[in-house]
Each structure stands twice: as structure tokens, then as C-alpha cells.
Amino acid sequence: MTSLTLRGITVSLGHGDARTPVLRNVDAACRPGVLTALVGPSGSGKSTLLAVAGALLRPDSGQVLLGGTDLAALGDGERARARRERIGYMFQSGNLLGGLTAVEQLLAAASVAGRPAGRLRAAAEAALTEVGLGHRLRHRADRLSGGERQRVALARALFLEPELLLIDEPTAAVDREQAGALTELIARTATARGCAALVATHDPVVVDAAGATISM
Numbered sequence: 013m014t015s016l017t018l019r020g021i022t023v024s025l026g027h028g029d030a031r032t033p034v035l036r037n038v039d040a041a042c043r044p045g046v047l048t049a050l051v052g053p054s055g056s057g058k059s060t061l062l063a064v065a066g067a068l069l070r071p072d073s074g075q076v077l078l079g080g081t082d083l084a085a086l087g088d089g090e091r092a093r094a095r096r097e098r099i100g101y102m103f104q105s106g107n108l109l110g111g112l113t114a115v116e117q118l119l120a121a122a123s124v125a126g127r128p129a130g131r132l133r134a135a136a137e138a139a140l141t142e143v144g145l146g147h148r149l150r151h152r153a154d155r156l157s158g159g160e161r162q163r164v165a166l167a168r169a170l171f172l173e174p175e176l177l178l179i180d181e182p183t184a185a186v187d188r189e190q191a192g193a194l195t196e197l198i199a200r201t202a203t204a205r206g207c208a209a210l211v212a213t214h215d216p217v218v219v220d221a222a223g224a225t226i227s228m
């Protein structure tokens with residue numbers, strides 16, 4: 013099982029005179045099987061840290077250790093491979109493709125990751141059933157509720173079996189009841205799969221359910 017360890021992460025964003033320091037020498041860790049809440053005021057750099065952890069943004073300095081690999085030190089091709097094969101993302105209200113069914117959302121993601129979508133249909137259906145959407149497999153995303161869309165996004169992030177799950181504000185667009193159920197589901201599935209889960213959030217429901225907290 014794989015841990016995420018961030019050491020001495022420093023990031024500035026913007027160009028020229030507008031270049032702004034966003035993260036200064038940040039250390040953080042996220043254990044496998046544990047939901048870790050990433051909290052801090054708006055603008056403190058939570059989304060930026062998630063982007064660094066997910067090899068979407070290379071830090072100016074510091075290490076991004078996923079297991080024994082420093083993602084920050086890899087070349088672009090190896091970083092892209094780590095993103096495809098080792099990391100699951102659940103960002104921005106799901107980012108689903110409106111015209112595709114729930115199952116097709118997962119198969120499209122598999123295809124983008126270079127996995128044989130045809131052979132993964134059963135796994136996609138199992139992942140959707142695991143998040144409580146066994147009765148919505150062939151519903152189009154634009155006909156699902158906000159909470160159901162978030163659960164599709166969770167199943168999509170998990171079904172290729174990532175070692176690290178990164179989530180940005182999962183409960184921002186759902187009601188309080190759904191927020192509790194979704195958070196409980198994220199924590200339970202991360203634990204069941206032994207995957208490290210890092211969740212940027214302002215929501216006390218998520219913080220209460222988390223097994224660890226990182227404050228920015």
C-alpha cells in the first residue's frame with residue numbers, strides 16, 4: 013500500500029511581475045486507506061497542493077513521493093503515465109460528459125488511460141454498484157442528480173484502482189444529507205481499497221469524517 017509524502021513544496025504562479033508565491037516549503041503526508049482532509053482559508057493553496065500531488069503541476073522545488081517515486085523529479089512522459097496509472101481525480105462537480113451514460117463515463121476514462129474499455133465493462137458496472145448506482149448504470153449523466161453525478165465521478169476515479177485519490181470540494185454542490193452520505197462513501201471506499209485519499213474541503217462534514225487533517 014502506498015503513502016503520499018510531500019516535502020518542502022514551493023510553488024509560485026503567474027508570469028513576470030504578476031508572479032505570486034502560493035506555497036512555501038509545505039510538508040504533508042497522506043496514509044493509505046485514510047481519508048485526509050486538506051483545509052485552510054480560501055486562497056491558501058489547497059487546489060494548488062492537490063495539483064502538485066497529482067503531478068498536474070510541477071513544484072518549483074520539493075519532493076512529491078508516491079511510494080518510493082518522486083513524481084516531481086520524473087520527466088513529462090513518466091509523469092503522464094503516473095497520472096494515468098496511479099492516481100484517480102475527482103475535481104469540480106464531477107466533470108462528467110453530459111451525453112454519456114454512467115457506465116460510458118467510466119469506459120471513456122479507461123479508454124483515455126489506454127486501458128481496453130471493452131474488457132472493463134463488468135468492472136465499471138461493479139464500481140457503480142459499489143457507490144450505490146447499480147440502478148442507474150444506463151442513465152445519462154445529464155439526467156442524474158448532483159449527488160448521483162458525484163458518485164459516478166467517485167466510481168470513475170476509483171475503478172482503475174489508483175494508489176492515490178485526489179478530490180477537490182466533493183460536497184460543494186450537494187445538499188447536507190447527500191454531503192454526509194457521499195463523505196461516508198468516500199471514506200469507506202478509500203479504506204476498503206487501501207488507497208490514500210486527499211480531499212480539499214471547507215465542509216465540516218468532511219473534516220469530521222476524515223481520519224487525518226492537513227491545515228494550510
Ligand SMILES: Nc1ncnc2c1ncn2[C@@H]1O[C@H](COP(=O)(O)OP(=O)(O)OP(=O)(O)O)[C@@H](O)[C@H]1O
Nearest residue numbers: 025026032034052053054055056057058059060061
Ligand atoms: N495562475 C495563477 N497565477 C497567479 N496566482 C494564482 C494562479 N492560480 C492561483 N493563484 C493564486 O494562488 C492562491 C491559491 O489558490 P488555490 O486555488 O490553490 O487556493 P484554495 O485554497 O484552493 O482556494 P479556495 O478554497 O478558494 O478554492 C490564490 O491566492 C490564487 O489567487
